[in-house]
Amino acid sequence: MKSKGRKWLWLALATFPTWLAGCEKNNEHNTLTVSPSRIEIPAGGGTDSLVVETNASNWKISSKIASWIQLSHNFGKGPKDVVTVTVNTQTTTNRSDTLIFTAGDATPVEVIITQGATQLDYTLTSNVSQLNFSNAEDSSTIVITTNASQWIITSQAEWINCSQLQGTSGSTEIKVYVSDNPLTQNRNGDLVITAENAPTVVIKITQEASLYPSYNTSPLAPDASGMGSTAQQIASAIKVGWNIGNTLEAIGGETAWGNPKVSKALIDLVKASGFNAIRIPCSWNQYVIDQETAELNPDWLDRVKEVVQYCVDANLYVILNIHWDGGWLENNCTVQKQKENNAKQKAFWEQIATHLRDFDEHLLFASANEPNVDNAEQMNVLLSYHQTFINAVRATGGRNSYRVLVIQGPSTDIEKTYNLMKKLPRDKTPNRMMVEIHYYTPWNFCGMEKDESWGKMFYYWGKDYHSTTDTERNATWGEEETVDRLFGLMKTQFVDKGIPVVLGEYAPTRRSNLTGDALQLHLASRAYYLKYVTQKARENGILPFYWDNGGLGAFASGIFDRPNLKVFDQQALDAIMEGANQ
Numbered sequence: 001m002k003s004k005g006r007k008w009l010w011l012a013l014a015t016f017p018t019w020l021a022g023c024e025k026n027n028e029h030n031t032l033t034v035s036p037s038r039i040e041i042p043a044g045g046g047t048d049s050l051v052v053e054t055n056a057s058n059w060k061i062s063s064k065i066a067s068w069i070q071l072s073h074n075f076g077k078g079p080k081d082v083v084t085v086t087v088n089t090q091t092t093t094n095r096s097d098t099l100i101f102t103a104g105d106a107t108p109v110e111v112i113i114t115q116g117a118t119q120l121d122y123t124l125t126s127n128v129s130q131l132n133f134s135n136a137e138d139s140s141t142i143v144i145t146t147n148a149s150q151w152i153i154t155s156q157a158e159w160i161n162c163s164q165l166q167g168t169s170g171s172t173e174i175k176v177y178v179s180d181n182p183l184t185q186n187r188n189g190d191l192v193i194t195a196e197n198a199p200t201v202v203i204k205i206t207q208e209a210s211l212y213p214s215y216n217t218s219p220l221a222p223d224a225s226g227m228g229s230t231a232q233q234i235a236s237a238i239k240v241g242w243n244i245g246n247t248l249e250a251i252g253g254e255t256a257w258g259n260p261k262v263s264k265a266l267i268d269l270v271k272a273s274g275f276n277a278i279r280i281p282c283s284w285n286q287y288v289i290d291q292e293t294a295e296l297n298p299d300w301l302d303r304v305k306e307v308v309q310y311c312v313d314a315n316l317y318v319i320l321n322i323h324w325d326g327g328w329l330e331n332n333c334t335v336q337k338q339k340e341n342n343a344k345q346k347a348f349w350e351q352i353a354t355h356l357r358d359f360d361e362h363l364l365f366a367s368a369n370e371p372n373v374d375n376a377e378q379m380n381v382l383l384s385y386h387q388t389f390i391n392a393v394r395a396t397g398g399r400n401s402y403r404v405l406v407i408q409g410p411s412t413d414i415e416k417t418y419n420l421m422k423k424l425p426r427d428k429t430p431n432r433m434m435v436e437i438h439y440y441t442p443w444n445f446c447g448m449e450k451d452e453s454w455g456k457m458f459y460y461w462g463k464d465y466h467s468t469t470d471t472e473r474n475a476t477w478g479e480e481e482t483v484d485r486l487f488g489l490m491k492t493q494f495v496d497k498g499i500p501v502v503l504g505e506y507a508p509t510r511r512s513n514l515t516g517d518a519l520q521l522h523l524a525s526r527a528y529y530l531k532y533v534t535q536k537a538r539e540n541g542i543l544p545f546y547w548d549n550g551g552l553g554a555f556a557s558g559i560f561d562r563p564n565l566k567v568f569d570q571q572a573l574d575a576i577m578e579g580a581n582q
Helices: 001-027 231-237 264-272 296-313 335-355 376-395 416-420 480-493 517-538 570-580
Strands: 031-033 037-042 045-052 058-061 075-076 078-089 095-100 109-115 125-128 130-133 138-154 160-162 168-177 189-196 201-207 242-244 277-280 289-292 315-319 363-366 405-408 433-439 502-508 543-546
Touching: 001 433, 031 109, 037 045, 075 078, 078 109, 078 189, 109 277, 125 570, 130 138, 130 480, 138 502, 160 189, 160 277, 231 433, 242 335, 264 296, 277 296, 277 543, 296 335, 315 517, 335 363, 335 376, 376 405, 405 502, 416 433, 416 480, 433 480, 480 517, 502 517, 543 570
Parallel strands: 037 109, 130 201, 242 277, 242 543, 277 315, 315 363, 363 405, 405 433, 433 502, 502 543
Antiparallel strands: 031 045, 045 078, 058 075, 058 095, 095 109, 125 138, 138 168, 138 189, 160 168, 189 201
């Protein structure tokens, strides 16, 4: 027994190295080679290649890559791959970095990248080394400083552009522009700035991914047919407009707020009554069929297109907007919501603009409705929403390349617009922009339905329409001189500079709960208000669009009995037309 045991032990020890080596070999299934193992980049920069071979399904570089080294890719698949190594910058000291390649369970491979120092005669610097952008089209400023005679900027990324690509000694301010990122992943690019015998400067540029996929999937070449009029020429053609209020913007559906579906007969009645333009307040957010992608219901797009067609067939100009829409945009002109809202604004307008792209210049698009803005920070956010709107529409091409676009002032309030809207968004198509404001001044007369701590309701407006018996209900502010002053501000700020202004909404409600002489005086002063505001708007180059909410009772502003397709408030209609024809 003992001799057999010793023999077994001797055999086991004799075969142990072979058995152990066999286990190691069986556990290492993957191989990895990278050649060469060392790359030496010239002092002035250059490009070389690495060959990666592996039987693993994929490989990657596991180490952090130095900023002065650019690789064509840092991961790939077997069995063979080629990685391009580029160094665009120069250095005044020797430098090196080690790349560590891994593949499955293969032994990692190290590759050393080195670059020798160069003797530089000139300096070249930038005030920034990194620029970060949101997914929307945007720009930023860099400053290049050098004592070399000339510098040059190069970039391999088509989505990055600069206001100038070369310059001379001194300090030069450059605008860097990025286009919309249609991808759902971040993208990166470099600006490489060089000058002879000066250190190379690389500015890293990163742009965030889009939250939603791009819906600009079929852009067309610009088409100017039927789009020959500028914003000023269209403004000259619009006499007076009418709102299909409380209808296509109604939350819950087109008839949810008590009005019937819009018919061709209604549009023809509006045209026959003297209006030659229609504003269509429209909801979109409730018609999203996929919240993950912001895709709009195609049936709703078709319905809106049908209503626009009614208007265009009647030779009416049409302004189509994204209205209150649940408040997702107009109640959130904030930095916190800016990224999210710009993504939705882009997705919606790409779909709307593409679907309605074939209409001629009779159709105008409007970015929003009454965006709530009170300060400069919120104004900047609103401008980004408008910029996204303009970019999205223009990018769809075709007739949209020339379509007139309407942007809203802060809260569509005249004084806020005058004080806060000091600049406008960029539009690559000149003379195709209008600004929109609304006018419900004084609110005590136009909309207040009960007395408040800050003021009482006004029943009578205008210097010749005050009551001698019901004096506490006479307007004490906001009368003719206010109209003149505020409309004059818009004329000075925009109209005189070639930018038409749309008075997208105005209307004092009917206080038909009054009786007798009080009712008659109120209705007469209301008619005077409509005539005066309409007339003064036109005199100041402002395009008036009456707000008709469809209501026929007290505190409503309906002119037309929509269910019965007839004029309901002839007095108001006559006053508007008299003001428009002065």
